[in-house]
Amino acid sequence: MLPTLRAPMFSSLGLHISLTVALLVIFPTLIFILFKLYPYAQKTLSSFAIAAFFLRHGPNGFLLLREKLGKGEETFRIGKYNLVVFNLDIIKHCLVQKAHNYDKGGRAARLMGEVVGPLGILGALDEDDHVPSHQVLNPHTKRADRIETFESMVLEEGERKLDEWRSLTTGARKTEVNLYIDLNEIFFRVLYRFMFGIDLSRKRFQHVHGIISQLERYSAVVGFVPAKLLPVYKLLRRDVASLVVALNKEVESIIEEGAEDSPLHELKEPSAGVSPVQLRDTVKNLLFAGATTAANALGWAVHCVSKEAIWAKRASEAARQGNITFFKNVCQEANRVYPQANVVTRRAKEDDYVPGYGPIAKGSILVIPIIALHRHPRYYPEAPHAFNPDRWLDQRPPPLMSYIPFTAGPRQCIGQSLFNRAGPPLLMRLHGSFDFYPLEAEPKPKWPNAVLPPRSGGFRMIITPSSL
Ligand code: HEM
Numbered sequence: 001m002l003p004t005l006r007a008p009m010f011s012s013l014g015l016h017i018s019l020t021v022a023l024l025v026i027f028p029t030l031i032f033i034l035f036k037l038y039p040y041a042q043k044t045l046s047s048f049a050i051a052a053f054f055l056r057h058g059p060n061g062f063l064l065l066r067e068k069l070g071k072g073e074e075t076f077r078i079g080k081y082n083l084v085v086f087n088l089d090i091i092k093h094c095l096v097q098k099a100h101n102y103d104k105g106g107r108a109a110r111l112m113g114e115v116v117g118p119l120g121i122l123g124a125l126d127e128d129d130h131v132p133s134h135q136v137l138n139p140h141t142k143r144a145d146r147i148e149t150f151e152s153m154v155l156e157e158g159e160r161k162l163d164e165w166r167s168l169t170t171g172a173r174k175t176e177v178n179l180y181i182d183l184n185e186i187f188f189r190v191l192y193r194f195m196f197g198i199d200l201s202r203k204r205f206q207h208v209h210g211i212i213s214q215l216e217r218y219s220a221v222v223g224f225v226p227a228k229l230l231p232v233y234k235l236l237r238r239d240v241a242s243l244v245v246a247l248n249k250e251v252e253s254i255i256e257e258g259a260e261d262s263p264l265h266e267l268k269e270p271s272a273g274v275s276p277v278q279l280r281d282t283v284k285n286l287l288f289a290g291a292t293t294a295a296n297a298l299g300w301a302v303h304c305v306s307k308e309a310i311w312a313k314r315a316s317e318a319a320r321q322g323n324i325t326f327f328k329n330v331c332q333e334a335n336r337v338y339p340q341a342n343v344v345t346r347r348a349k350e351d352d353y354v355p356g357y358g359p360i361a362k363g364s365i366l367v368i369p370i371i372a373l374h375r376h377p378r379y380y381p382e383a384p385h386a387f388n389p390d391r392w393l394d395q396r397p398p399p400l401m402s403y404i405p406f407t408a409g410p411r412q413c414i415g416q417s418l419f420n421r422a423g424p425p426l427l428m429r430l431h432g433s434f435d436f437y438p439l440e441a442e443p444k445p446k447w448p449n450a451v452l453p454p455r456s457g458g459f460r461m462i463i464t465p466s467s468l
Pocket residue numbers: 121122130134191285286289290291293294297335339340341344345404405406407408410411412413414415416418419
C-alpha cells in the first residue's frame with residue numbers, strides 16, 4: 001500500500017543472493033583462514049599483550065606476573081622459551097654451579113649484543129670470545145694497587161667537579177646542577193684514564209655519553225618488540241645506524257690513542273690472544289659497562305638520601321665524622337633498589353636438570369629479573385620497595401643469590417671491587433661538601449633500558465655549600 005515498502009521488497013532478492021553467496025563461499029573461506037591463522041594470531045597477540053603489560057608496569061611487572069601467571073611460585077613462563085626465575089637455587093645453578101651449560105644467548109640478548117658488541121668481554125656469547133679479554137682486564141680490577149689507583153682517580157675527578165660547583169655557588173650560594181650528567185662525566189673521565197690512558201674532554205664526553213645513553217635505551221627496547229614488528233621498528237629507528245657508526249668511530253680513535261701503560265695497550269699485545277674484532281667489541285663493552293653503571297647507581301644514592309630529611313641529616317653527620325659505614329650501606333641499598341643491570345638472561349646450551357626443581361630444556365632462556373628479585377617480599381620482608389640503608393645494619397644478610405647487583409659466577413662484573421672501593425668515599429665527599437635538594441620528588445627509572453638512568457633525563461638538584 002505504501003510505495004516506500006516496495007523498494008525493500010525488490011532489493012530483498014539481492015540481499016538473499018548475497019546472503020547465500022556469503023554463507024556458502026565467503027564465510028567458510030574466512031573461517032578456514034581464521035582457523036589456519038589462529039595460532040599465529042594468538043602468539044602475536046600474546047607477545048603484544050606482554051609488551052603492553054611491561055610498558056604499563058615497568059620492571060615491577062615481573063612481581064605482578066609472578067602472582068598472576070606463577071600463582072606465587074618462584075618460576076613462571078612467558079611464551080615457549082622464557083622461564084622467569086625468582087628461585088634462588090636455579091639462579092645459583094645457572095650463574096655459578098653449572099655456568100658452563102649456560103651462555104648469553106637468546107633473542108633479546110642477541111639483539112642487545114648486536115648494538116653493545118657481540119664478541120667482547122661483556123657481550124660474548126661464550127667463553128672463546130670472553131676469556132682472552134677477561135684474562136687481561138680482570139687483574140686490573142682485582143689487584144690492590146689497581147683498585148687504589150681507581151679510587152684515587154674517582155676522588156680526583158670528584159674533587160674537580162666539586163671545584164666547579166664551588167665556583168658556581170660563590171656569591172649566589174646556591175645553584176642548580178644535573179647530577180646525572182655530572183656523575184656520568186666523572187665516571188667516563190675515570191674510565192678513559194683508567195682503562196685507556198686518555199684524558200677525556202668535556203666535548204668528547206658529551207658526544208660519547210649521548211651515543212651510549214641512546215643505545216642503552218634502544219638495545220633493551222628492541223628485545224621487547226614482537227618479532228613480526230621488528231622490521232617496522234627498525235625502519236622507524238633508522239637513526240640507530242648512525243649512532244652505531246659514531247660509536248665505532250669513537251672506538252677506533254680510542255684504540256689508536258690508547259696509552260702505552262694502559263690495560264688497553266695490554267689487550268693489543270699479540271701475546272694476549274685478543275683478535276682485532278674482540279678488541280673492538282671489548283672497548284665498546286667497556287663504554288657500556290664501566291661508567292653509566294657506577295654513575296647512575298650513585299645518582300640514585302644521592303637522590304634517595306637527599307629527598308628524605310632523616311637520611312640527609314645522617315649523611316651530613318656521617319660525612320663530618322668520616323663514618324664510611326653509612327655510605328657503604330647507602331651504596332649497597334642503591335644497588336638493591338636500582339640495580340643497574342636490571343634484568344639478565346642465560347640460555348641453556350643442553351638439556352639440564354636442577355635438583356629440587358626439575359628439568360630445563362635445551363634452548364630455554366632463564367630470565368633473572370634482578371630488580372624484581374631485589375624487591376621480592378620473601379627475601380626483603382620489610383618494606384621491600386623502600387630505600388633504607390639501615391637494613392644493612394642487620395647482622396643477617398639476605399639469602400644467598402637474592403642480592404646480585406653484579407651477578408655471580410664466571411660472567412659476573414669485574415668492576416665490583418672498583419665500585420665498592422670508590423663509591424662510598426665519593427659519596428662522603430659529595431655530602432660533606434654540599435647539601436642537595438632534588439627538584440623532582442619521585443623520578444622513575446627509564447625502563448626498558450640496559451641500565452637505570454632517571455627517566456626524566458636528570459637528577460636535577462639545587463645545591464648549597466654544606467652548612468657544617
Ligand atoms: C654499580 C656499578 C656496577 C654494576 C651494578 C655493574 C653490574 C654488572 C653486571 C650485573 C654484570 C654482569 C652482566 C651479566 O651477568 O650478564 C657486569 C659485567 C661487567 N661489568 Fe659491571 N657493573 C658496575 C660497574 C662496573 C665498572 C665500574 C666497570 C669497569 C670499570 C664494570 C665493568 C664490567 C665488565 C667488563 C663486565 C663484563 C665482565 C665479564 O663478562 O667478564 N662494571 N657488570
